[in-house]
Amino acid sequence: MPSLSRPVPVARLHGPVEAAPAPQAAVVTPTPAAAENDARLPLIRLRALNKSFQTGTREVVALKDVSIDVREGEILGIIGRSGAGKSTLLRCINGLERPQGGEVLVDGTNVSRLNDAGLAALRQRIGMIFQHFNLLSSRTAFGNVALPLELAGHGRAEIEARVSELLELVGLADKHDSYPARLSGGQKQRVGIARALATAPRILLCDEATSALDPETTRQILALLGDINRKLGLTIVLITHEMAVVRDLCDRMVVLDQGRIVEQGPVAEVFARPQSEVTRSLLQDVLPDLPAALAKRLSPVAQPGSQPLLRVRFSGAAAGEPVIAELARRFDVPASILHGAIEIIKDMPVGVLILALPATTAQPLATLIDYLRERTTSVELIGHVLPAH
Ligand SMILES: Nc1ncnc2c1ncn2[C@@H]1O[C@H](COP(=O)(O)OP(=O)(O)OP(=O)(O)O)[C@@H](O)[C@H]1O
Numbered sequence: 367m368p369s370l371s372r373p374v375p376v377a378r379l380h381g382p383v384e385a386a387p388a389p390q391a392a393v394v395t396p397t398p399a400a401a402e403n404d405a406r407l408p409l410i411r412l413r414a415l416n417k418s419f420q421t422g423t424r425e426v427v428a429l430k431d432v433s434i435d436v437r438e439g440e441i442l443g444i445i446g447r448s449g450a451g452k453s454t455l456l457r458c459i460n461g462l463e464r465p466q467g468g469e470v471l472v473d474g475t476n477v478s479r480l481n482d483a484g485l486a487a488l489r490q491r492i493g494m495i496f497q498h499f500n501l502l503s504s505r506t507a508f509g510n511v512a513l514p515l516e517l518a519g520h521g522r523a524e525i526e527a528r529v530s531e532l533l534e535l536v537g538l539a540d541k542h543d544s545y546p547a548r549l550s551g552g553q554k555q556r557v558g559i560a561r562a563l564a565t566a567p568r569i570l571l572c573d574e575a576t577s578a579l580d581p582e583t584t585r586q587i588l589a590l591l592g593d594i595n596r597k598l599g600l601t602i603v604l605i606t607h608e609m610a611v612v613r614d615l616c617d618r619m620v621v622l623d624q625g626r627i628v629e630q631g632p633v634a635e636v637f638a639r640p641q642s643e644v645t646r647s648l649l650q651d652v653l654p655d656l657p658a659a660l661a662k663r664l665s666p667v668a669q670p671g672s673q674p675l676l677r678v679r680f681s682g683a684a685a686g687e688p689v690i691a692e693l694a695r696r697f698d699v700p701a702s703i704l705h706g707a708i709e710i711i712k713d714m715p716v717g718v719l720i721l722a723l724p725a726t727t728a729q730p731l732a733t734l735i736d737y738l739r740e741r742t743t744s745v746e747l748i749g750h751v752l753p754a755h
Pocket residue numbers: 419420421426427428446447448449450451452453454455607
């Protein structure tokens with residue numbers, strides 16, 4: 367029987383893991399922090415996963431050639447629209463779904479080859495929390511957290527000590543005897559987190575864990591997950607459709623679309639240089655881009671009196687540069703900021719600006735764009751805006 371007293375992860379499941387391969391869809395240059403992260407061995411390796419479902423005569427492809435490494439101690443966010451394959455991916459990790467192709471390795475163990483007893487042992491090492499908490503209404507907070515320990519055959523005294531420690535960890539020391547009906551959504555999720563940690567797992571899977579919560583409670587639960595990740599060295603994989611969750615909690619992110627990975631990398635890097643249309647669209651929630659009213663006035667070609675419209679992305683040191691003032695001073699080009707947003711992600715400023723240049727300038731447009739490109743993360747000419755009437 368495993369010991370439950372731990373501030374640190376329990377022993378590994380099985381033997382050694384292989385060296386990390388090159389990331390499949392890395393589209394960004396790693397930051398120094400990410401490079402340090404890369405040196406860690408992957409705790410979870412998904413290799414070329416394929417999974418389809420047969421519904422009547424139709425085959426639905428849920429995952430297509432998905433390869434992801436999750437390194438020990440990191441928080442990985444998997445984001446995508448509804449139907450992108452997120453839940454299927456999470457369920458492949460704990461063996462609830464078997465892929466038709468590819469491999470799922472958890473700490474070197476091939477999950478697809480495990481029998482029922484092996485799967486049960488694996489799930490002791492993988493905690494899971496859910497959108498709707500999945501608590502037993504007939505049990506108190508204590509009883510819910512105690513359940514996995516009872517099932518694992520631990521003794522009463524050990525269970526009592528462990529559950530008290532866990533309720534304390536999640537900030538519910540005073541709710542031992544409360545039934546779920548008497549708890550708020552945030553408190554229920556705290557019980558869910560304590561229950562998921564009961565068997566001292568090394569991995570926590572979060573299935574839309576904050577989607578049923580209001581923004582303030584979401585912030586508190588994300589802060590708690592970040593705290594647990596740091597205190598216990600827990601590896602966290604979460605699925606979400608909200609960029610704000612990825613921004614507030616994750617180290618790295620994977621964007622799924624129609625079962626495929628369309629982008630992956632450190633969060634700040636993906637926010638600064640989104641490569642796929644899906645990522646850009648999902649980013650609209652946190653870094654609003656071109657407002658609809660402006661988009662309506664956009665023409666793909668220059669017209670008499672129209673102004674070139676630029677989307678300028680910036681991150682890190684570039685965010686502190688007086689780029690627009692310099693453009694005005696050096697080229698005598700007063701750019702107007704029509705829209706902008708900035709976020710601080712893991713201490714790094716990341717932003718987007720929509721700039722309108724004057725209808726006529728002494729220098730060619732290409733010269734001005736080149737100038738900005740050298741001093742920012744990226745510059746796109748998104749069209750020409752006609753004056754508003
Ligand atoms: N058991 C199943 N039988 C048939 N089709 C399924 C099954 N599970 C998932 N699918 C299909 O596989 C695709 C991916 O589903 P999945 O639930 O993994 O997506 P998701 O990104 O988690 O979506 P959501 O955010 O809406 O939960 C969808 O088209 C879905 O309809």
